Amino acid sequence: MNMDAALQTFFSESRELLEQMESLLLQLETLDEASRQESLHGIFRAAHTIKGSAGMFGLDYVVSFTHAVESVLDRLRNRQLSVSDALVSLLLQCRDHIAQLVDSAEAGNHDSTIVKAGQPLLAALQSYLVAGAAAETKAPALPVSEPPPFERLDSDDIASSECWHISIRFGRHCFRDGMDPLSFITYLKHLGDVVSITPLAEFLPPASEFDSESCYLAFGIQLASSASKQEIEDVFEFVREDSILHIIPPRSRLQEFVDLIEAMPQVDQLLGQILVTSGALTANELQRALQLQQQRSSSHQPLGEIISSTNAGIQPVLQAALDKQGKVRDTLVKEQKSLRVDAEKLDKLINLVGELVTAGAGTSLLADNLGDSALNESVSVLNSLLEAVRDAALELRMIPIGATFSRFQRVVRDIAHELDKEIELVINGAETELDKSVIEKIGDPLTHLVRNAIDHGIESPAVRAAAGKAEKGTIILNAYHDSGNIVIEVSDDGKGLDPELIRAKAIEKQLVDESAVLSREEILNLILEPGFSTAEKVSNLSGRGVGMDVVKRNIAELRGRVEIISQIGQGSTMRIILPLTLAIIDGFVIGVADEQFVVPLDAVLECLELKQQPDNPFDAPYFNLRGQVLPLIYLRHCLGVEGRYPARQNVVVVQSGGISAGLVVDCLLGEFQTVIKPLGKLFSKVGCISGSTILGNGSVALILDIHGLINTMTESEPQLLQ
Structure with a gap:
């Protein structure tokens, strides 16, 4: 056996078991008795597995500490100890210490200071073991009220x-x-x-x-x-x-x-x-x-x-029930088996699939030009298979955001205890899938937002009661898909943001001029500026003016944006909107003069002809869409494309963030599997473009950022969206 590979597997599996332990521990206090016993068995099994595996590799310091944790868990599941807030907090700290011991073992630098850091935890665990043993000794033995057997009939x-x-x-x-x-x-x-x-x-x-x-x-x-x-x-x-x-x-x-x-x-x-x-x-x-x-x-x-x-x-x-239970669990174990693949190998596969899609587009174009029906049919089958391979490859990188959300159960619990607040975390949309690279980068921004909601948003129980609210506050983490984007929301039912206070603080810190005229949205967005803080005193949680600007910068690096919605006394919602950031998407190709652009197909609702009429000439700011006013965005003007107007223009109706608009273009070129190529830093500030792609004929087409285009229209013609 390759012991190095086995040891790496131990480290990986230990982290998964520790995450499971944390999740189950956080739920203990809210479960009924039957469910609590199941959770305790799960926590015990996780600790026992880590201890046993650590012993195989001679990690005695991991075994020693985990054994003490296991002993307390054994008393808990045998009801010799009762679940309490203090005991759950201690077990969470022990879980963190085991994680440190595993990290130390993986780094290969066994540090005695880490082991010594666990001594207070061991002493606390020992006090529970001693107390439990004393209670067991003092308590009189309860008679087992098992009745004598009934008439013993032979089973046959x-x-x-x-x-x-x-x-x-x-x-x-x-x-x-x-x-x-x-x-x-x-x-x-x-x-x-x-x-x-x-x-x-x-x-x-x-x-x-x-x-x-x-x-x-x-x-x-x-x-x-x-x-x-x-x-x-x-x-x-x-x-x-x-x-x-x-x-x-x-x-x-x-x-x-x-x-x-x-x-x-x-x-x-x-x-x-x-x-x-x-x-x-x-x-x-x-x-x-x-x-x-x-x-x-x-x-x-x-x-x-x-x-x-x-x-x-x-x-x-x-016996039949036992057999049934065994078969079901064997099936579930087989279903839960997974294969660990190196991230670099996965990225290489995605890149190769992307190149394959580009080559397939070129083959389709060549087949169309040749006009051979048999060749066209063969290419059509090939493209269908390419699409299936593309989807399967991309799914390998997509993981649910639920695991990231679940980590905040611990954050909310610990900070709420520190601030003497009662807060419940509600998670919605945990099954929403994001690209693994986005999941890894979104953790820090979400942490800032959740901590701010706990510290600044949710009031103390006394203040909430005086305001007629429930003493326990609520923070909601929500994720969902919207028009080709991923939307992540952090909401609270706290005191909300006060625009007047924010404006006054911004003027005091010279972030805006006192004479500046700002909309409510612009005032709320000031909290995203570097150095801004409304905290009255500096603490280990807030008041230093850093955090929200980091959120804005990190989200911008993911080509996303932050929206702020707040009502005084009712709470706030921080909305993060991110593109799917997949390497390959379905796109809709449009043409303006001699240029071609790609619109994400998820954002396209329908396509219409723009007819020139006396009451609606070319360059009119709106379009009558079945009795509804549809604002128009002329890509020719917006992107500075020069060229003659065609005899007929078309409108591509798109939607983003619940707002619809019409893109006026010269021609419609159909659907296209788009391999996203990121833009360089030189173009990172271009708000209307989100990337580029290579078309089947080898030319480069820009991928449009629909939300950026709609924002541009809103700033120039805000009355159209009123």
């Missing part, structure tokens, strides 16, 4: 019977509660035929201990019925809590349960869920088995064994 006898076998031991206080045990047995006749009733005398006490007011009745009943197990159990509903009831299905019903389990969809479920869903086990029986498992937590007895011991007759169904 039960399986061969076509009757339901019911074992019922009535509660000791049944008579005192005014219940008549025989009335329940009589009622069974409404569900079917009572074949036999056998009294179970072994539960009668000695005559000297007999109490005339206590009930010692217990029966074994054979019932021939087509009713379900739940319906039979419901007969004893009024005495079920104090009585001990077992219901064993007939042979034919066992096979029916097995068939139902095998027909279940391929969804990962807990063993108890499978048995209850199939009808082989009732909800009450499952609850009782879970209680017994909890009482036997020290022995870690599997739930299946407990169910089997208390319901011997459903052994075939239990």
Whole structure:
């Protein structure tokens, strides 16, 4: 085995497990008991896997620290410790320290100072272990209220019977509660035929201990019925809590349960869920088995064994459920397997596909010029395959933004605690996919925006209560696609931005002249200027006038922009709009004079002919689009293209950010698979152009930035959009 490769795999998998630990820890306090136990098992497994793998490579300092964390987690999942805010915070710090130890191991410079930094954490963990052990020692041992076994029928006898076998031991206080045990047995006749009733005398006490007011009745009943197990159990509903009831299905019903389990969809479920869903086990029986498992937590007895011991007759169904569970989980494991590919190799593949697309466009143009129908058909098939290869290659670089969003759960929790604020983070659009390179670069800007929302946006609980708001604030992270762009929003329901305060601060810092006339949008955008801050005092979170200008610069480097929407007292939304930044996109080629341009196809709504009419001559600022005013952008004028007007012009209706406009062009040249080539730094400030591409004939065409064009129109003719 190549140990170096195996060690790198350990580092990579450890980081994934640590991210999983953090995500599960952040959810612990908000989960119900059943879900919390599942999460604790997941956290424990992650820590245990890291410890075991670290031991294989001799990383004893990782093993030692992780073992202490594992011990506390083991007490948590066995309910010997309770989940608290302080304990979750400690475990999050421990998770961070394990990450530092793994990073140190990967760097190859085992630093004793990092190990020493974990000593306070180990001491804190030890206090929980000692406290848990003391509580366990002081607490009296709880008697296991497991009932003595019922009438022991041979499992073969039960399986061969076509009757339901019911074992019922009535509660000791049944008579005192005014219940008549025989009335329940009589009622069974409404569900079917009572074949036999056998009294179970072994539960009668000695005559000297007999109490005339206590009930010692217990029966074994054979019932021939087509009713379900739940319906039979419901007969004893009024005495079920104090009585001990077992219901064993007939042979034919066992096979029916097995068939139902095998027909279940391929969804990962807990063993108890499978048995209850199939009808082989009732909800009450499952609850009782879970209680017994909890009482036997020290022995870690599997739930299946407990169910089997208390319901011997459903052994075939239990085995079928276990087999079903195993098959589903094996399938999921296979589906979750992934192949790690070096990023450089992936980029090389994307570049080669891009060149292939360009070559394919040239071949299509040559085939059209030759006019050979057979060749054209062959090229058409080739282009279809090229498009499929292109899409498949690009999907390799696309990853959901949800993982990036989830990291802010920890940021919000820690900073909110530091500022004594109550804040909930809501994530929408986690499935929205972005290019991996964009995901990597968007993290820092989002961190600045989230921290600002916590520090500046969300008020303290007292202030919120005085304003009639809920004491707990809300920050929303949202992502979605819009007209070929990716939109990421950071919203809060805080105090909002005050334009007057922002203007006053900007004048004070000499960012604008006092006599300047600015729109509301321009005033809000002043917070993106270097050196601007409205914080009254400097803290470790804000007040130094850096941050938002960094956000603006980083987003600009991604060819994106930042929009600010805010209402005083209601909150703010910071909207980041980014191009898809894919290497290859579907484009629509248009012509103006002798120049050709490409419009992202996602932004195109429709194409129309621009007719010259007395009330709408060429160069008119608008177009009547089915009764709606459509502002026009003349690319000839906007981009300074010289040349004669054609006899007929066309309008390409485009949309960006919810605003529609018409691009006036000379000709429409059709769809084209566009390989984006970035512009040099010389053209980085050109607002109307987002890139370039090489057409099939070898000429270069510029890719238009639709939002930039619409902004240009808005600045020059704002009344058209009112």
